[in-house]
Amino acid sequence: MTAAAKLEIPGLDRIRDRFVDMLGDRKTTIAQHALAAWDGKTADDINANLTAARATLHLIAGTAGTVGFPELGHSALHCEQEIIDHLDGPDAVLAVCPGEIIWRIDDFVASCNKITA
Amino acid sequence: MKILAVDDDPIILELLTQFVASFGQHTLLTASSGPEALDLLSGDNAQTFDCFMLDIQMPVMDGMELTRQIRALPAHAEAPIVMLTAMSEKRYIDGAFGAGASDYVTKPFDVVELKTRIEVIDRLVRNRKPKNTKIFAANTLNEQLRADADFIELHAPISLHDVENVIECNAMENYVAQLSRSSLFGSTVFAFSIRKIDGFHNALSAAEFKFLIEDIAEIISDTLTGRQFLMSYAGNGTYVCITESGWRPDMERLTDQVNLYLNRAHIISNTGQELHPRISTGAAIRLVWKSGDQILNALGQAQSSAEAAAEEHERLKTDFFQFGRTA
Numbered sequence: 001m002t003a004a005a006k007l008e009i010p011g012l013d014r015i016r017d018r019f020v021d022m023l024g025d026r027k028t029t030i031a032q033h034a035l036a037a038w039d040g041k042t043a044d045d046i047n048a049n050l051t052a053a054r055a056t057l058h059l060i061a062g063t064a065g066t067v068g069f070p071e072l073g074h075s076a077l078h079c080e081q082e083i084i085d086h087l088d089g090p091d092a093v094l095a096v097c098p099g100e101i102i103w104r105i106d107d108f109v110a111s112c113n114k115i116t117a
Numbered sequence: 118m119k120i121l122a123v124d125d126d127p128i129i130l131e132l133l134t135q136f137v138a139s140f141g142q143h144t145l146l147t148a149s150s151g152p153e154a155l156d157l158l159s160g161d162n163a164q165t166f167d168c169f170m171l172d173i174q175m176p177v178m179d180g181m182e183l184t185r186q187i188r189a190l191p192a193h194a195e196a197p198i199v200m201l202t203a204m205s206e207k208r209y210i211d212g213a214f215g216a217g218a219s220d221y222v223t224k225p226f227d228v229v230e231l232k233t234r235i236e237v238i239d240r241l242v243r244n245r246k247p248k249n250t251k252i253f254a255a256n257t258l259n260e261q262l263r264a265d266a267d268f269i270e271l272h273a274p275i276s277l278h279d280v281e282n283v284i285e286c287n288a289m290e291n292y293v294a295q296l297s298r299s300s301l302f303g304s305t306v307f308a309f310s311i312r313k314i315d316g317f318h319n320a321l322s323a324a325e326f327k328f329l330i331e332d333i334a335e336i337i338s339d340t341l342t343g344r345q346f347l348m349s350y351a352g353n354g355t356y357v358c359i360t361e362s363g364w365r366p367d368m369e370r371l372t373d374q375v376n377l378y379l380n381r382a383h384i385i386s387n388t389g390q391e392l393h394p395r396i397s398t399g400a401a402i403r404l405v406w407k408s409g410d411q412i413l414n415a416l417g418q419a420q421s422s423a424e425a426a427a428e429e430h431e432r433l434k435t436d437f438f439q440f441g442r443t444a
Contacts, residue, residue: 009132009135009136009139009228010135010136010138010139011135012135015128015131015132015135018127018128018131019128022127022128055174055176058174058203059125059126059128061203061224061225062126062129062201062203062224062225063126063128063129063132063224063225064225065225066132066224066225066226066228067128067132070225073225077203
């Protein structure tokens with residue numbers, strides 16, 4: 001391993017602890033919006049909840065890898081990307097919440113639970 | 118170097134604070150939104166920063182709008198702006214460069230990459246500082262010295278901030294260097310070069326020369342409206358463009374279109390004299406199968422080929438008029 005590869009951010013343990021603390025609230029926010037999207041009756045309602053879930057997933061995808069949870073970061077990124085693809089796609093005008101997004105978010109929340117437990 | 122980092126995620130701000138504090142003599146301040154950042158940059162207690170690191174997607178004001186507003190502040194018109202970009206935001210990169218960003222780093226941060234970027238920016242800022250100091254010193258001297266301080270080298274790149282899709286020269290290099298393999302397939306670089314640029318450079322004041330470069334950039338940008346592109350003024354009267362959309366520009370047609378618009382534009386100097394700038398274009402170079410330095414070299418090739426075309430045009434014109442005069 002080179003000297004450069006050993007570079008690490010000082011105080012990373014403290015930041016990691018804060019990330020894990022925040023992950024508890026963030027996973028709950030994501031799960032609530034995912035369930036609300038699943039139960040949504042209109043396209044606007046579904047899309048608004050998916051957009052809100054996406055925003056929180058985006059935050060996790062941006063930092064999880066740096067604080068030592070790369071797999072969680074990838075999982076958040078995949079969830080986020082699926083939501084973006086749906087919202088940018090032709091089905092966004094329909095009052096349908098794709099099951100694949102909800103299953104993926106369910107897996108993601110389970111991964112969060114393992115970290116926050 | 119004094120840096121302002123703006124991100125709505127407190128974890129990102131904390132990571133950057135710790136990281137920047139760990140090396141170099143840098144000071145990092147943070148803001149959690151665009152309006153909070155602008156508060157720091159305006160009013161009686163306005164602060165000046167050497168560099169900005171901005172998240173792209175933020176509530177209330179996104180990073181692109183914040184970039185535009187920072188660029189509009191004279192004290193920060195030239196400051197490096199690095200966008201902090203998540204993988205899912207790659208589609209916003211063009212817009213960010215178009216708004217005035219100089220570079221981007223991808224989240225989650227690679228610590229080594231981040232350190233390298235900050236060091237590059239630090240060198241850029243240090244190189245710029247002596248120039249500012251000289252201009253400041255010249256303010257106390259007479260008019261002639263002031264004019265000299267404002268002199269623009271013919272070959273120097275000029276930052277043009279108010280023209281759609283025009284980015285700084287070093288931002289163009291950063292942008293091209295980070296194009297993904299899939300983006301390279303649809304990417305083409307090409308250039309426009311102003312004919313007889315040295316004549317304009319000799320005849321016009323520095324301010325007039327910059328206005329001319331800006332006016333022509335605007336005309337080229339208008340001509341390319343509807344196409345996805347980024348453009349940069351590389352100095353010596355040459356504009357280098359890149360398109361990622363798969364569009365293969367017809368350079369002869371583009372030359373005619375730009376020159377037609379230039380003819381209609383009636384560009385006037387400060388003395389009321391009408392200028393008649395015309396451009397030539399070089400080869401359109403596809404980036405497919407290129408990698409590493411070859412990609413950056415392609416920018417240079419596009420620039421050289423446009424400049425050669427401009428010189429060739431003038432040479433042919435001279436040869437035509439001298440035909441039959443010599444024995």
